[in-house]
Amino acid sequence: MTQKSVPDLIYDKFAEFVGRDSLFSGISEGLLKQVRAKKKSEKEISNLLSKGKDEDSGT
Amino acid sequence: MKILELDIKNIRGIKTFHHVLEGKNIVVFGPNGTGKSAIVDAVDFLLSGDISRLSGKGSGCLHLGEHGCHVDSRDNLKDTVVSAKVEVDGKEIRIERSINKPSSLKVTPKGDEALVESYLSVAELGQHVLSRREIVKYITAEGSERAKDIQNLLDLNEIEKLRETLVSIKNSAGNDFKHKESSFEVAKKNVANLLSLPDVTAQSCLLKVNDLRLILKGTPLVEMDVKKFKEGLAVNFTGITGAALTKAQIENNIKDVKAFLEKAVEFEKKEAELKSLLDEVMKDAELRQYSTYKKLFEAGISLAGDSSICPLCGREWEDGDFKAYLEGRQKETEMGKDKQDKIDDASGHIKIQVELLKNNVNNLVKASEQLKTEAISAEELKSYLELLDSWSAAMLKPLELYEQKKFPASVLKDVFKRKILYDKLVVPVEEALKKAGEKPSKELDAWDTLTKLEINWKAFVDACKNMDLAELFKKRADACLDYFEKARNSVLEGIYDEVKSRFDKYYKAIHEDDEKGFASKFSHVGPALNLEVDFYGRGMFPPHALHSEGHQDSMGLCLFFALNEYLTKDLIKVIILDDVVMSIDRNHRKSVCSLLKNFFPNKQFIITTHDTAWANQLKSEGVVSSKHMIHFLNWNIDVGPTYRLEQDLWQKIKEDLDTDDVPSAAHNLRRNAECFFEDICDLLNAKVPYKGTHQWDLGDFASSATTAYKDYIKGAKINFNKLSQADKVKELTELEANASKVIEKSKVEQWAINESVHYNAWTELGKKDFEPVVAAFKDLFALFSCSSCGQTIQITSSKGAPPKKVVSCSCGKIYWNI
Numbered sequence: 001m002t003q004k005s006v007p008d009l010i011y012d013k014f015a016e017f018v019g020r021d022s023l024f025s026g027i028s029e030g031l032l033k034q035v036r037a038k039k040k041s042e043k044e045i046s047n048l049l050s051k052g053k054d055e056d057s058g059t
Numbered sequence: 060m061k062i063l064e065l066d067i068k069n070i071r072g073i074k075t076f077h078h079v080l081e082g083k084n085i086v087v088f089g090p091n092g093t094g095k096s097a098i099v100d101a102v103d104f105l106l107s108g109d110i111s112r113l114s115g116k117g118s119g120c121l122h123l124g125e126h127g128c129h130v131d132s133r134d135n136l137k138d139t140v141v142s143a144k145v146e147v148d149g150k151e152i153r154i155e156r157s158i159n160k161p162s163s164l165k166v167t168p169k170g171d172e173a174l175v176e177s178y179l180s181v182a183e184l185g186q187h188v189l190s191r192r193e194i195v196k197y198i199t200a201e202g203s204e205r206a207k208d209i210q211n212l213l214d215l216n217e218i219e220k221l222r223e224t225l226v227s228i229k230n231s232a233g234n235d236f237k238h239k240e241s242s243f244e245v246a247k248k249n250v251a252n253l254l255s256l257p258d259v260t261a262q263s264c265l266l267k268v269n270d271l272r273l274i275l276k277g278t279p280l281v282e283m284d285v286k287k288f289k290e291g292l293a294v295n296f297t298g299i300t301g302a303a304l305t306k307a308q309i310e311n312n313i314k315d316v317k318a319f320l321e322k323a324v325e326f327e328k329k330e331a332e333l334k335s336l337l338d339e340v341m342k343d344a345e346l347r348q349y350s351t352y353k354k355l356f357e358a359g360i361s362l363a364g365d366s367s368i369c370p371l372c373g374r375e376w377e378d379g380d381f382k383a384y385l386e387g388r389q390k391e392t393e394m395g396k397d398k399q400d401k402i403d404d405a406s407g408h409i410k411i412q413v414e415l416l417k418n419n420v421n422n423l424v425k426a427s428e429q430l431k432t433e434a435i436s437a438e439e440l441k442s443y444l445e446l447l448d449s450w451s452a453a454m455l456k457p458l459e460l461y462e463q464k465k466f467p468a469s470v471l472k473d474v475f476k477r478k479i480l481y482d483k484l485v486v487p488v489e490e491a492l493k494k495a496g497e498k499p500s501k502e503l504d505a506w507d508t509l510t511k512l513e514i515n516w517k518a519f520v521d522a523c524k525n526m527d528l529a530e531l532f533k534k535r536a537d538a539c540l541d542y543f544e545k546a547r548n549s550v551l552e553g554i555y556d557e558v559k560s561r562f563d564k565y566y567k568a569i570h571e572d573d574e575k576g577f578a579s580k581f582s583h584v585g586p587a588l589n590l591e592v593d594f595y596g597r598g599m600f601p602p603h604a605l606h607s608e609g610h611q612d613s614m615g616l617c618l619f620f621a622l623n624e625y626l627t628k629d630l631i632k633v634i635i636l637d638d639v640v641m642s643i644d645r646n647h648r649k650s651v652c653s654l655l656k657n658f659f660p661n662k663q664f665i666i667t668t669h670d671t672a673w674a675n676q677l678k679s680e681g682v683v684s685s686k687h688m689i690h691f692l693n694w695n696i697d698v699g700p701t702y703r704l705e706q707d708l709w710q711k712i713k714e715d716l717d718t719d720d721v722p723s724a725a726h727n728l729r730r731n732a733e734c735f736f737e738d739i740c741d742l743l744n745a746k747v748p749y750k751g752t753h754q755w756d757l758g759d760f761a762s763s764a765t766t767a768y769k770d771y772i773k774g775a776k777i778n779f780n781k782l783s784q785a786d787k788v789k790e791l792t793e794l795e796a797n798a799s800k801v802i803e804k805s806k807v808e809q810w811a812i813n814e815s816v817h818y819n820a821w822t823e824l825g826k827k828d829f830e831p832v833v834a835a836f837k838d839l840f841a842l843f844s845c846s847s848c849g850q851t852i853q854i855t856s857s858k859g860a861p862p863k864k865v866v867s868c869s870c871g872k873i874y875w876n877i
Contacts, residue, residue: 016546042227
């Protein structure tokens with residue numbers, strides 16, 4: 001009965017790409033959470049992307 | 060979800076309305092201004108909590124609360140209600156919504172809310188209503204406008220907003236990296252100047268630190284650790300802060316500025332190279348938007364496959380040429396990338412050099428103050444530093460500024476001005492330094508250098524870390540946008556392929572007769588969606604370029620159906636078509652009826668029209684039954700629309716005769732008979748004598764219809780005889796004899812000869828006189844309908860060998876191969 005919306009399909013595909021790239025290890029979960037959030041924050045996404053590899057991802 | 064019963068109270072032009080739909084199609088017809096569209100609005104409101112007519116383009120000042128209710132109910136919104144008994148997953152429930160609380164849907168029995176929730180979330184997309192103006196929106200819109208509308212439908216606005224956010228992050232990350240890179244170079248240069256090193260490495264710095272520690276009678280360190288630089292020194296000068304520049308620092312800064320002046324020509328060349336690249340890229344859109352073009356050519360290669368036909372213009376290429384051409388163009392886009400990379404390199408280089416020079420200038424100004432010598436004036440210094448800053452900032456986004464004609468008006472030559480750098484900074488500081496004489500002592504100098512190095516080394520290490528982080532940020536931001544666009548394109552291409560295939564199928568079903576080879580092309584470059592359609596094999600064109608308005612209406616309808624099927628996933632069975640086939644001719648409307656019946660047998664259509672002929676065609680083609688034909692006759696503000704259900708003709712005439720109203724019965728019979736036989740002539744391809752006045756009457760139509768009928772029976776009999784099907788021949792002979800009697804009785808042929816008699820005579824007849832006329836006509840009508848399915852007969856032709864002509868009904872009980 002429930003169907004995925006087009007944005008959800010796009011987010012899923014995006015998650016696939018991000019999950020495969022080690023560049024995003026440690027921050028992928030937080031990034032996807034932000035991307036899927038109803039209210040998306042440029043600041044939050046920027047903070048996540050600029051985190052160092054050994055920093056806590058905050059998720 | 061289908062609607063079984065519908066009740067409307069005080070919505071738009073309606074005061075009260077009730078109809079039992081039984082989950083079947085309905086047609087609401089009548090003249091303009093009789094309140095038909097209020098039915099559409101009410102159903103739209105019930106399903107979505109909104110009225111799309113009040114929220115679309117040009118409806119800025121319209122609001123559901125004030126304009127969705129009947130004008131007299133604005134102060135009593137509780138009494139503005141749409142409710143319906145609906146069938147969901149085999150269960151009957153009642154749903155109700157009031158304009159008083161549009162977002163709240165009352166579901167009875169309680170507990171069944173979850174049952175309707177998923178349906179109504181789909182309904183919120185609004186993809187269950189198609190109106191005339193929406194067709195225009197789909198078909199005649201520019202690519203970018205159409206994309207906006209389809210983005211709305213596909214709920215893509217948040218996707219586009221997120222993409223814009225990612226673009227903004229990517230740009231910020233790129234600029235941040237350029238800043239951090241130049242800060243790193245400045246910090247490195249400060250360490251190099253302090254220690255008089257040609258290049259800064261941990262090893263070379265450690266050797267220098269240990270030399271300095273040796274002077275101060277300290278043991279060598281094994282690593283560069285700021286905290287240990289002055290640890291365990293036998294000689295110390297606690298209290299000296301290291302705020303002043305060392306002589307070596309001043310000398311090294313002088314050396315750097317001199318080197319800059321010597322390299323001035325080199326910088327001018329770099330500037331010329333940058334400007335020439337910017338000119339080249341500006342002149343050529345393909346170079347400027349290489350990534351968009353690259354995607355276009357890549358899409359072309361994947362769409363063309365092994366075909367040699369261009370998917371955009373439809374041009375046919377020699378075998379192999381097309382793919383080779385696209386691959387060549389794709390490679391050319393690499394040139395665009397190469398040029399933009401070169402611009403980045405050149406601007407990045409200039410930015411770093413400008414920042415290094417600025418650092419030297421600031422140090423020399425500090426040195427002049429320290430040596431108490433007069434150098435550059437404060438005003439001149441301010442304006443020179445502003446010049447350096449403007450170049451540094453411009454190098455962050457040179458292409459954008461060049462395009463906007465905001466690139467610095469100065470030239471780099473002004474930046475490396477000898478008059479300022481040499482005459483007003485180097486010379487006075489150099490002379491003052493000479494006068495100052497030798498440094499106080501080796502030990503004090505070593506202590507001072509280590510004190511400064513504590514600050515400079517920390518700054519260098521921090522700058523290094525910051526640059527690494529900025530580089531990681533930039534790489535992630537680039538990848539993030541790239542993955543996001545790839546994900547969007549991949550999903551959208553899948554959707555557009557699906558929609559395209561359905562669109563083609565539906566359109567071909569309507570225009571099979573004139574556009575058999577029809578094909579469409581959906582392509583999106585970035586967010587814009589382009590729709591092109593084949594025009595009789597002559598190439599691909601925008602849908603509103605060459606096709607007639609009727610064809611455009613068909614396209615709008617088909618695109619709506621294709622999107623509806625994709626978006627509602629068949630959850631919403633109700634489809635509202637609000638006056639949508641107005642430009643489609645009668646013949647193609649017939650194909651639209653077939654489309655509705657054959658492709659969407661499980662949908663429930665609510666169709667409104669002001670065209671009685673279209674309403675009747677929907678009935679005669681079997682899309683809607685008589686009892687679901689709702690005729691809106693009139694409207695007034697106090698009572699709303701006056702409407703009646705399309706009664707059975709014979710019942711209506713009986714009611715007239717029961718009240719001795721022969722003129723009304725006669726009028727009904729004449730009007731309906733005229734429409735009926737006009738339809739029959741169309742369905743049977745009957746020959747109607749041409750009239751220059753274009754005013755045919757019952758005599759013309761009835762005579763032609765009965766002649767065609769008799770001819771077809773004759774033809775069918777001959778054919779069945781040939782096939783030796785005696786039983787069929789017998790059946791048709793009986794039918795022919797009966798038909799002759801019925802036709803004779805109705806005296807159709809006589810009327811055709813003397814039409815004035817029958818028209819005038821009817822109204823003068825009494826009830827007893829008129830009853831046999833009615834009976835005769837009832838029998839005559841029956842000749843043309845199947846007793847099993849009730850459908851009127853029609854002739855169909857099929858090409859083949861030999862070509863075939865068949866008169867049949869929809870259930871197949873009547874099947875005359877003629």
